[in-house]
Amino acid sequence: MMMDAARIVEYFKGKCILVTGSTGFLGKILVEKILRVQPDVRKIYLLVRAVDEPSAKQRVQQEVIDTELFGLLREKHGKGFQQFVEAKVVALAGDIVYDGLGLEAAVLDALAKDVDVIVNIAATTNFYERYDVSLDVNVLGVKHLCMFAKQCARLRMLMHVSTAFVSGFREGLILEKPIKPGESLREGTYLDVDAELRLVKEVKKSLAANGDGDGDSTERKAMKELGLRRARHFGWSNTYVFTKAMGEAVLGQQLRGGDVPVAVMRPSIITSVRRDPLPGWMQGTRTIDSIIIGYAKQNLSCFLADLRLVMDVIPGDMVVNAMMAAVVAHSEAFAPPLPQVVVYHATSSLRNPATYDVLYQSGRRHFYENPRVGKDGRVIPTREMYFFTSIARFHLYMTLIYKVPLEILHLVNLLLCGLLSRLYNDLNRKYKFVMHLVDVYGPFAFFKGW
Known part of the structure; x- marks a missing residue:
C-alpha cells in the first residue's frame, strides 16, 4: 500500500500513544519525531522506571526532553517549548516487568481507556545479560504489555520492536515470518518459554541452597552463563537475540485470535541519525562505534571481519520512519485484510548494501586526514589494521x-x-x-x- 508522508502524519493527529523504552536511543527519536511532525497528537505516555510520578517526570525531562536531539523542536516552539511538551507528554512511573505495568490500578484503568497506539521499544540489549533479567524484560515484559493491550477499548495498533537477528545466522534471503510458539533454530528442539522461566527459578534456588546464592557476583555469573548456554542450545548466538525471539513468540501467542493489529519491526544494527532532526546524533557507544573508537585510539591492531561481507546497518531515524509508516499501514483505519501479526525487516543489506571495507576505508581516510593528538601534544600515528577472515x-x-x-x-x-x-x-x-x-x-x- 502506497502512503505519502502527509497521510502518515495526519494519522497521529488526536491520537494517544503509549511508548515504552523512551529513554533509550530509538525511543527518543520516535518521541521527538511525533512531536515535531504532528503537534496535534493528543498525548504521548512514556512509561519509565521510577519510584513515583515526580521522579518519572524528572527522568523524562533530563533523559529525553533536555537532550540535544530536541534542539530543532525547541527552536521551533521557542519560549513555548516547555509548555508544549508538558501539554503533550505524560510520564508514568512503571515497569513492564510487572503485572499491570507496575502502575496503580486507577492509573492503569484510565490509560486503558485512552490509548490508541502502543509502541514497545523497552528491552535489555546486552548480548551477555543475565538470563533472568533478559527473560523479565524481553519476554515477560511483552506478556504484560499484551495483557494490558487486551484491556484497551480504543487500541488500534501495537508496534513491537525486535531485532533482525532473531532469524539467526542463516545465509541468503531471510523472509519476514513471525516466530511461532515453540519454534527454535536448532532442529529437534522445542522452545518452551514457561520451562525456561522454571529453569531460571530452579537454578537460583539451587545456588541459594548450596550457599552460593548469597554472593551477587556468583549468581550474576551463573545467570549470564546460563543465558548463553540456553541460547546456543536452541540455535541462537547470544542471550539478547534469544530472548527477543521468545518475546516475539509470546506476542503472537498472547494476541492470537484477537482484533488488535500487531506489527513487529526488526531492525539490523542501528546506527546514528542520518537526516533529521540532528544528522549524526548518537546516544552512547553502540556496536559499530566501539570499533571506530578502538581504531581511533589505536587500541585495535586487528579485528575479526571479512571486508567483502555486507555490514548491515540502518540509521535510527529510518527505523522510526518505518515504524510510523507500519503503524498507519496496519491500523484498522486503513488496513485491508492482513495477518494479525506482520513482520518488517528494517535493514540495508538488500536495497543499499555497504561492506565492512566501506567502514574501514572511511575510518582510515578520516583519521589520516584528521589525526588524533595525544595528551602530550604529539600526533598519534594511524596504523593499518589486519583483519581475520x-x-x-x-x-x-x-x-x-x-x-x-x-x-x-x-x-x-x-x-x-x-x-x-x-x-x-x-x-x-x-x-x-x-x-x-x-x-x-x-x-x-x-x-x-x-
Whole structure:
C-alpha cells in the first residue's frame, strides 16, 4: 500500500500513544519525531522506571526532553517549548516487568481507556545479560504489555520492536515470518518459554541452597552463563537475540485470535541519525562505534571481519520512519485484510548494501586526514589494521601471540613466588575479555543473510 508522508502524519493527529523504552536511543527519536511532525497528537505516555510520578517526570525531562536531539523542536516552539511538551507528554512511573505495568490500578484503568497506539521499544540489549533479567524484560515484559493491550477499548495498533537477528545466522534471503510458539533454530528442539522461566527459578534456588546464592557476583555469573548456554542450545548466538525471539513468540501467542493489529519491526544494527532532526546524533557507544573508537585510539591492531561481507546497518531515524509508516499501514483505519501479526525487516543489506571495507576505508581516510593528538601534544600515528577472515585464524593468532607468552609468564611468576602476579592477572584478564567478546560478537562479523 502506497502512503505519502502527509497521510502518515495526519494519522497521529488526536491520537494517544503509549511508548515504552523512551529513554533509550530509538525511543527518543520516535518521541521527538511525533512531536515535531504532528503537534496535534493528543498525548504521548512514556512509561519509565521510577519510584513515583515526580521522579518519572524528572527522568523524562533530563533523559529525553533536555537532550540535544530536541534542539530543532525547541527552536521551533521557542519560549513555548516547555509548555508544549508538558501539554503533550505524560510520564508514568512503571515497569513492564510487572503485572499491570507496575502502575496503580486507577492509573492503569484510565490509560486503558485512552490509548490508541502502543509502541514497545523497552528491552535489555546486552548480548551477555543475565538470563533472568533478559527473560523479565524481553519476554515477560511483552506478556504484560499484551495483557494490558487486551484491556484497551480504543487500541488500534501495537508496534513491537525486535531485532533482525532473531532469524539467526542463516545465509541468503531471510523472509519476514513471525516466530511461532515453540519454534527454535536448532532442529529437534522445542522452545518452551514457561520451562525456561522454571529453569531460571530452579537454578537460583539451587545456588541459594548450596550457599552460593548469597554472593551477587556468583549468581550474576551463573545467570549470564546460563543465558548463553540456553541460547546456543536452541540455535541462537547470544542471550539478547534469544530472548527477543521468545518475546516475539509470546506476542503472537498472547494476541492470537484477537482484533488488535500487531506489527513487529526488526531492525539490523542501528546506527546514528542520518537526516533529521540532528544528522549524526548518537546516544552512547553502540556496536559499530566501539570499533571506530578502538581504531581511533589505536587500541585495535586487528579485528575479526571479512571486508567483502555486507555490514548491515540502518540509521535510527529510518527505523522510526518505518515504524510510523507500519503503524498507519496496519491500523484498522486503513488496513485491508492482513495477518494479525506482520513482520518488517528494517535493514540495508538488500536495497543499499555497504561492506565492512566501506567502514574501514572511511575510518582510515578520516583519521589520516584528521589525526588524533595525544595528551602530550604529539600526533598519534594511524596504523593499518589486519583483519581475520575466520574465527579459527583469530584463535590461532591469539594463542601464538598472547596465550603462549601468558603461560610462560605464569610459569615465571610461579618461580618468582608470585612477584609478577599483578602483571599476569591483568594481562590474563584482558586476554579472557577479548576472547569472550569474540565468542559473543564474532558471528555478526560473518553474517551472510539479507
